[in-house]
Amino acid sequence: MSSTKQRLTVLISGSGTNLQALIDALDTPALPNAEINLVLSNRKAAYGLTRAAQANPPIPTAYLALQPYLKQNPTRTRQDYDAEIARIVLRSKPDLVVLAGWMHILSESFLELLDGRKQLEGEEGLSLTKPIPVINLHPALPGQFDGANAVERAFEAFQKGEISHSGVMVHRVVKDVDRGEPVVVREIPFVTGESIENYETRLHGVEHEIIVEATRKVLEETGSS
Numbered sequence: 001m002s003s004t005k006q007r008l009t010v011l012i013s014g015s016g017t018n019l020q021a022l023i024d025a026l027d028t029p030a031l032p033n034a035e036i037n038l039v040l041s042n043r044k045a046a047y048g049l050t051r052a053a054q055a056n057p058p059i060p061t062a063y064l065a066l067q068p069y070l071k072q073n074p075t076r077t078r079q080d081y082d083a084e085i086a087r088i089v090l091r092s093k094p095d096l097v098v099l100a101g102w103m104h105i106l107s108e109s110f111l112e113l114l115d116g117r118k119q120l121e122g123e124e125g126l127s128l129t130k131p132i133p134v135i136n137l138h139p140a141l142p143g144q145f146d147g148a149n150a151v152e153r154a155f156e157a158f159q160k161g162e163i164s165h166s167g168v169m170v171h172r173v174v175k176d177v178d179r180g181e182p183v184v185v186r187e188i189p190f191v192t193g194e195s196i197e198n199y200e201t202r203l204h205g206v207e208h209e210i211i212v213e214a215t216r217k218v219l220e221e222t223g224s225s
Helices: 018-027 047-054 065-073 078-091 108-116 150-161 196-224
Strands: 006-012 034-039 059-061 098-101 132-140 165-172 180-187
Touching: 006 018, 006 078, 006 196, 018 034, 018 047, 018 196, 034 047, 034 078, 034 196, 047 059, 065 078, 065 132, 078 108, 098 196, 132 196, 150 165, 150 196, 165 196
Parallel strands: 006 034, 006 098, 034 059, 098 132
Antiparallel strands: 132 165, 165 180
16 A cells, blocks of 8 residues: 555535544544545535644645625636635645535536646646546435435435435536436435434434545545556
């Protein structure tokens, strides 16, 4: 195994429990040869930023929100914001980008810069030698409940008798929301009479496992390519 650790950039929007799962897995058999070199949030008050700062050693953080960005740059667009997110990410020189509760749909302008189809203006030093994979954690099974509020929509479908289980997955990020190739998929059965809060607790426990599993899997593929 290489002595040089592979670099992760993690994008968050909230409390950062999945980020914490990644932090806790570093330097263990679950994630033995990786380091998190940047945690980026689109919400200033995201507790995940505090988790990063309190890690040992502390993990660098960054923050950029869409609406303040557009207000400060009235001629810019959402695509410009996504390109700026890409700029911050690329400067951290990651081997893999992990969206761990990142509540913003990234447009094609972000993906084009991460896979090398386009290059950032004025950032010649950031030209890619190979595409940087981007993966996302989504609390539903492939092809079911894409987009927002997936847990609530799945639970409602269960209560109507339409489904008996849902699940979680980590998938590769593509232009179409939650439609990228699955990396790890785990089914989670519903329990009759269980509250949505209890179901979510069980689901989050599985999320914490598979985000680490998928990160290691993609890093191993990246390292061998």
